[in-house]
Amino acid sequence: MSARIIDGKALSDSVRAEVAERVKALAAQGIQPGLAVVLVGEDPASQVYVRNKAAACEKAGLHSRVIRMGEDTTEAELLDVVRQLNEDSAIHGILVQLPLPGHMNTAKVIETIAAHKDVDGFHISNAGLLMTGKPLFRPCTPYGVMRMLESEGVPLRGAEAVIVGASNIVGKPMAMLLLAAGATVTLCNSKTRDLGAQTRRADVLVVATGRPGIVTGDMIKPGAVVIDVGINRLPDGRLVGDVDFESARQVAGAITPVPGGVGPMTIAMLLVNTIEAAERSAAGAALQTQ
Numbered sequence: 001m002s003a004r005i006i007d008g009k010a011l012s013d014s015v016r017a018e019v020a021e022r023v024k025a026l027a028a029q030g031i032q033p034g035l036a037v038v039l040v041g042e043d044p045a046s047q048v049y050v051r052n053k054a055a056a057c058e059k060a061g062l063h064s065r066v067i068r069m070g071e072d073t074t075e076a077e078l079l080d081v082v083r084q085l086n087e088d089s090a091i092h093g094i095l096v097q098l099p100l101p102g103h104m105n106t107a108k109v110i111e112t113i114a115a116h117k118d119v120d121g122f123h124i125s126n127a128g129l130l131m132t133g134k135p136l137f138r139p140c141t142p143y144g145v146m147r148m149l150e151s152e153g154v155p156l157r158g159a160e161a162v163i164v165g166a167s168n169i170v171g172k173p174m175a176m177l178l179l180a181a182g183a184t185v186t187l188c189n190s191k192t193r194d195l196g197a198q199t200r201r202a203d204v205l206v207v208a209t210g211r212p213g214i215v216t217g218d219m220i221k222p223g224a225v226v227i228d229v230g231i232n233r234l235p236d237g238r239l240v241g242d243v244d245f246e247s248a249r250q251v252a253g254a255i256t257p258v259p260g261g262v263g264p265m266t267i268a269m270l271l272v273n274t275i276e277a278a279e280r281s282a283a284g285a286a287l288q289t290q
């Protein structure tokens, strides 16, 4: 038996079509949602992501502003730009592309973004709100994974969910969203003893470590749903996930490919978060004029 392939590209297209409808509804109120993406330095991979985000915005009818700053930008200069965007009423969402150059304090930069414009969901207030079950913005990658599980009809109440990788950006918020959906969650990290013993219990397995091939077919329970968040560029130029796709697909019930899986969903959910921000801003403005 070979696993069903979960098509993130197709699902992201339908999510973006929904966003485009919501953009039209806001346009009728005279509002165009705006996303600002700040890119510091010249990292070629970051350049590609930023270009893809801008193109996705344009297609869905959102206004996007890309702010490019040199590698030698000071932290104070970056904080000034963020504060200006916080005050800018045409901008509903702010994303500062990570990683930042080494001389910057990433936490300080993120904490300077107004929490109600933090469409990445990385601000400490947004992390706290998610943890206490009252999310304002859900981080885009885990949010996209939840959307994929929902569209596949994967039952989560009472399910065993195992996450490999405990980052603030993916693993930890993923755990919170799966927990909120009623799953029993195990969060593994690089010190986990006998990783396979954990992953083999999973009905839903999410892998987000940045290590190609860390999960192989023998570590998967037959029929499990496998979500591969990793995006690794191999020396030969190939793009692969963290899961060994060929062996995993023989065992899993469903699996996400790389590319064309979680990546496109991350961008689609960024647009969802931006439209949510603009809708909230519009509702707030309406309350003030009552």
Ligand SMILES: Nc1nc(=O)c2c([nH]1)NC[C@@H]1CN(c3ccc(C(=O)N[C@@H](CCC(=O)O)C(=O)O)cc3)C=[N+]21
Pocket: 048, 049, 095, 096, 097, 098, 099, 120, 140, 231, 239, 258, 259, 260, 261, 262, 263, 264, 265, 266, 267
């Ligand atoms: N503040 C911030 N927020 C982010 O969300 C953020 C970030 N910084 N820094 C970089 C990572 C990376 N990231 C990706 C999004 C989509 C794809 C994507 O769509 N990938 C395609 C392949 C693209 C290719 O061919 O290279 C796919 O998986 O099919 C990849 C990577 C968002 N990131």
